[in-house]
Amino acid sequence: MTGKLDDYLRFHETSLALRAQRQQLLASNIANADTPNYKARDIDFSSAMQNALAGNAQVSAALVNTAASHLSGDPAVGAGSPQTLYRTVQQGSVDGNSVDMDVERNQFADNAIRYEAGLTMISAQIKNMLAAIQGGQ
């Protein structure tokens, strides 16, 4: 039963987790708007979502060992986090920073609204399930 409830809520739960991660990335971009040589990062939401639902981690954290004395990293670390990509530079700046404030603010607001939409959806799902459990009383 609980497995079914998990499956029922999984889609929006995954989407909320990814949206929260993306929000954090976009906040980092806005915070580093004046840092020299900082490159703006983002995730490709649709492919990250597909990968998360398929249950496979996009990033392999396994380290390449080129010498016997190298440490072998723990491949489980970072598993499940989506692959971050760098933004294509539209207009370069002299300090090597690739943050375009208009793009970042726009994406930040867009992502926040989509996160709120996800919250509304998951609340509605819970309400539906409660109605089913209580039999409409």
Place this chain on the structure above:
Amino acid sequence: MSLFNIFNVSGSAMSAQSQRLNTVASNLANADSAASSTGQVYRAKQVVFSTVPMNDPEAAGVKVQQVVEDQSAPKMVYDPKHPLADENGYVAMPNVNAVEEMVNMLSATRAYQSNVDTMNAAKTLLLKTLTIGQ
């Protein structure tokens, strides 16, 4: 929870930007100080930002890596009556560029405001998250 980490990221950026604003203020305040407390003429100070990871490799905060002094030559002003004038009648004045400082000030203010907005948005989202299932 990555939304909580936004407070750390934006907070670090806000403190870095306010430090930048602080150097702008001291540069402008000392634009006409012929001699600083060290006996040398005041040199314009600039902050250098760098990225610092915040708990999570994907969260990039900001810190002030160092405060550098502008090494360009001081402005030589001809004022023979000035007590600090040299034998030719010139006084060394700080190499503060007022236009540069004003631009720096506006940029720091805007960046600070952006980070406040970011933090408020994260707060709204977190508060709404708490209402799930109500």
